[in-house]
Amino acid sequence: SKLKIFVTRSDFPKKSISFLEEKYDVDIWDSIKNGDISKKDFLSRVPGASGIFCSLNDKVDKDVVEAAGPSLKVVSTMSVGVDHVDREALKAKGIRLGYTPDVLTEATAELTLALLLATSRRLFEANRAIKDGEWTSPWAPLWMCGPALKGSTVGIFGFGRIGQSVARKLKAFEVSRILYGSAQEKPEGKQIGAVQVSLEELLRESDFVIVTCALSDRTRGLFNKEKFAQMKSTAIFINSSRGAVVNQEALHDALVSGTIRAAGLDVMTPEPLPKDHPLLGLSNCVVLPHIGSATYQTRMVMADLVAKNIVAALTNEKMPAELAL
Ligand code: GLV
Numbered sequence: 001s002k003l004k005i006f007v008t009r010s011d012f013p014k015k016s017i018s019f020l021e022e023k024y025d026v027d028i029w030d031s032i033k034n035g036d037i038s039k040k041d042f043l044s045r046v047p048g049a050s051g052i053f054c055s056l057n058d059k060v061d062k063d064v065v066e067a068a069g070p071s072l073k074v075v076s077t078m079s080v081g082v083d084h085v086d087r088e089a090l091k092a093k094g095i096r097l098g099y100t101p102d103v104l105t106e107a108t109a110e111l112t113l114a115l116l117l118a119t120s121r122r123l124f125e126a127n128r129a130i131k132d133g134e135w136t137s138p139w140a141p142l143w144m145c146g147p148a149l150k151g152s153t154v155g156i157f158g159f160g161r162i163g164q165s166v167a168r169k170l171k172a173f174e175v176s177r178i179l180y181g182s183a184q185e186k187p188e189g190k191q192i193g194a195v196q197v198s199l200e201e202l203l204r205e206s207d208f209v210i211v212t213c214a215l216s217d218r219t220r221g222l223f224n225k226e227k228f229a230q231m232k233s234t235a236i237f238i239n240s241s242r243g244a245v246v247n248q249e250a251l252h253d254a255l256v257s258g259t260i261r262a263a264g265l266d267v268m269t270p271e272p273l274p275k276d277h278p279l280l281g282l283s284n285c286v287v288l289p290h291i292g293s294a295t296y297q298t299r300m301v302m303a304d305l306v307a308k309n310i311v312a313a314l315t316n317e318k319m320p321a322e323l324a325l
C-alpha cells in the first residue's frame with residue numbers, strides 16, 4: 001500500500017499536491033471549509049503519516065511526532081523559519097526536516113525594502129490623510145516628510161541570506177553605511193561593503209534598524225525596552241523575521257513616547273493580529289500581515305520544494321533543502 005502524507009491545509013499550490021498524489025496516499029486537512037487545523041485535529045489526523053507537508057502555522061512538537069508514530073520519516077515546511085518545529089523531537093526519532101531557504105530570499109528582501117520605504121516615507125499615513133480629508137493644500141513644504149535613505153546608516157541584525165540581500169538592494173539607494181550584527185564576521189560583508197558591529201553599536205549608530213534574524217532562544221524578546229532606548233530617537237525599526245524577537249509592549253511604548261520614530265512590521269504576535277490591537281492605532285507603525293515571501297513565483301517554487309523534499313526523504317535521497325538537526 002502507498003505511504004501516507006498528511007497535508008495541513010487545502011490551499012497549498014495544487015501542482016505540488018498533485019505531484020505527491022501520483023505517488024502517495026495524500027490526506028489533506030480541509031482548511032478552506034474548516035479553518036486552520038487545531039492541535040487536536042492535527043493529532044487525530046497525523047497517525048500513520050510518513051510525511052507531513054505543513055506551514056509555519058503548524059506547531060510540530062513532541063505530541064505531533066508521538067501521534068504520527070514510527071511511520072514518520074520527514075517533516076517538510078513551506079517556510080524558511082523553523083521555529084514552529086521541535087527539532088530535538090525530530091532528531092530523537094531520526095525524522096528529517098525539509099524547509100524552503102534561498103527560494104524566498106529575494107521576495108522577502110523586496111518586501112523588507114517596501115516596508116522600509118512605506119514606513120520612512122509614511123505611505124499609509126499619507127494615503128489615509130487623503131481619505132480623511134486632510135489633503136487641503138495641493139503641496140506643503142514639510143507635510144508628510146520623512147527621513148531619507150540616501151546618506152543614512154542602516155543596521156541589519158541577522159546577516160544571513162535575507163539580510164545580505166537587503167544590504168545588496170540598499171546599495172542602489174546610496175545609503176552611506178551598512179552595519180550588520182551577527183555572531184561572526186561574514187565574508188559576504190566585505191563583498192557587499194557592510195561592516196560587522198556589536199548590537200550595541202548597531203543600535204546606537206543606525207537610522208534604520210532592520211531585523212532579519214531567525215527566532216531562537218538567543219533572539220526571543222531581544223528587542224526590548226532597553227534596546228529601543230539605545231536607538232536614536234529618529235530611528236525606524238523594521239522587522240521581517242519573527243514577531244517574537246520583539247517585546248511588543250516595549251515597542252508600542254517606544255512608538256508612543258517618541259523613543260524611536262516609527263516601526264514597520266511584517267511579523268508580530270499574535271498572528272493574525274486582532275483588528276483592534278493598539279499597534280494598529282499608531283500612525284507611525286506600518287503593519288503587514290506576514291507577506292514577506294508572497295510573490296506568485298516564490299510561493300509556487302516554495303511549494304514545489306516542500307513536495308520534492310518529501311519525495312527525496314521517502315526515497316532515501318538527498319533532499320534539495322534539508323535542515324541538519
Ligand atoms: C516566513 O516567515 C518563512 O519563514 O518562510
Ligand code: GLV
Nearest residue numbers: 138139140141142
Ligand atoms: C514636486 O512635485 C516638485 O515639482 O518639486
